[in-house]
Amino acid sequence: MSSPLTVEWLGCATFRVRIGAVTLFFDTFVDRIDAAEPVGVLSSEVAEADFIFVSHSHLDHILGADTIAINTGAPVIGSYETMRVMSNCGVGADQRWAVSGGETVDCGAGATVRVLPSLHACLWAAREDDAGAPCIGDDGVHYQERRARTAQAVEALHTMTPEVEAYLAAEDGRASHADGGQLAYELSTPEGSILFSSSAGCWSGIFGGLRPDLAILAVAGRPNLDGEPFQGSQAQFIATEVGLLEPKAVAFCHHDAWMPPIPAVDLAPVAAELRVRASHVPIAQFEIARPSAILS
Numbered sequence: 001m002s003s004p005l006t007v008e009w010l011g012c013a014t015f016r017v018r019i020g021a022v023t024l025f026f027d028t029f030v031d032r033i034d035a036a037e038p039v040g041v042l043s044s045e046v047a048e049a050d051f052i053f054v055s056h057s058h059l060d061h062i063l064g065a066d067t068i069a070i071n072t073g074a075p076v077i078g079s080y081e082t083m084r085v086m087s088n089c090g091v092g093a094d095q096r097w098a099v100s101g102g103e104t105v106d107c108g109a110g111a112t113v114r115v116l117p118s119l120h121a122c123l124w125a126a127r128e129d130d131a132g133a134p135c136i137g138d139d140g141v142h143y144q145e146r147r148a149r150t151a152q153a154v155e156a157l158h159t160m161t162p163e164v165e166a167y168l169a170a171e172d173g174r175a176s177h178a179d180g181g182q183l184a185y186e187l188s189t190p191e192g193s194i195l196f197s198s199s200a201g202c203w204s205g206i207f208g209g210l211r212p213d214l215a216i217l218a219v220a221g222r223p224n225l226d227g228e229p230f231q232g233s234q235a236q237f238i239a240t241e242v243g244l245l246e247p248k249a250v251a252f253c254h255h256d257a258w259m260p261p262i263p264a265v266d267l268a269p270v271a272a273e274l275r276v277r278a279s280h281v282p283i284a285q286f287e288i289a290r291p292s293a294i295l296s
Contacts, residue, residue: 003109005191007294009286011039012060012258013198013218018291019109019189025052025074026185026196028064033167035260040289043067051107054078055198056120057085057180060258063171069095077105077115079181089174100181111189116210118184119201121221122229124149131219131234132269138222138229151177161261186210192295195245198254200224200237207244213295214284215247218254219265234265235273242278250274251284251294 003020010016014027030039030046043064049072055061062082066089069076075095076086083096097105101117124146125138141149154177158168184197184206192213200217201224223230223237230237242250255265271283284294 003190005189005293005295006291007194007286008291009253009288010041011037011256011288013055013196013253014039014061015196015216015253016291017187017194019107019111022050022107022109022111023048024107024111024113024187025049025065025068026187027055027061027198028052028068029060029062029258031064031171033163033259035163036258037256037288044071046071048072049074051105051113052076053105053113053183053185053196054082055118055184055196056182057082057176057178059168059171059175060254061198062175062180066091066174077113079183081176081178081180085174085176085180099183101183109189111187114186114188116184116186116206117203118182118197118199118206119203119224119227120179120182121200121218122224123153123179123221125222125229127222128233129263129265130269131265131267132272134231134233134236135222135229136231139231140228157259164259186212189295192248194295195247197241200234200254202241202244203227204244207241210245211247212245213248214251215242215245215249216251216253217241219252219267219270220254233269233273235269238270239273239277242274242281247281249282249284249294250278251286253286256288 008016017024046068075097077097083098099115103115105113128135187194195212195215257264
């Protein structure tokens, strides 16, 4: 008999998965700014973790990984930039598992996690907060200009409000301003498979061959398709990803108000686009801090 599987969304792109007695984290951003909705747990309160999978080294994904790893002994799996951050935070070498794509981690309880190269949303490109509004242009921008524009975007976030500035200053050193080598993770279990894609970007050639039972896709920022800004809306990009993946169901992440005053993303245009282009794919709903047996 297979072990029971539950998936718990802890806000932004953080998920806690339990497969019998095995606990997996996909991102660890639970220590949020006071103005954000609480997610039911702080990193210092996490007593159980067997593996920690970090998508990339930005604060809204990696924060808390060091604390959870040190307190539980769980290894942190992620990019080389993630490993640099973990090393600076005191996580031991035996718990720093650097990956770049193609590796498969045996998690026990019949579960494995395959590491997939992925792409971060285009921080250097113009964006629309309305998920249904098309955004075009900014393709063909050379790396040097991307670096400069990204630095400006990071500076704008860090100085958005005094509260945000103080919060980010207090967590300095526990994350990176580089995207850190974006990764996606495919969890396979006896009950089914789940794709965790925590930023709005993908390589079409990789996503086109996966076929997960559930695809959890990020809705935030200017989407990135094959290394260039997507020419269209966030909703159209999600529908494109669903067309590539052909999942049995889809769910969303990174759309909540994880850093007020940045507002939550209205998912209605995404749902509307999927009704037109992928009406056969149901949309699964997660509520923060409510475990769900979503594959059963």
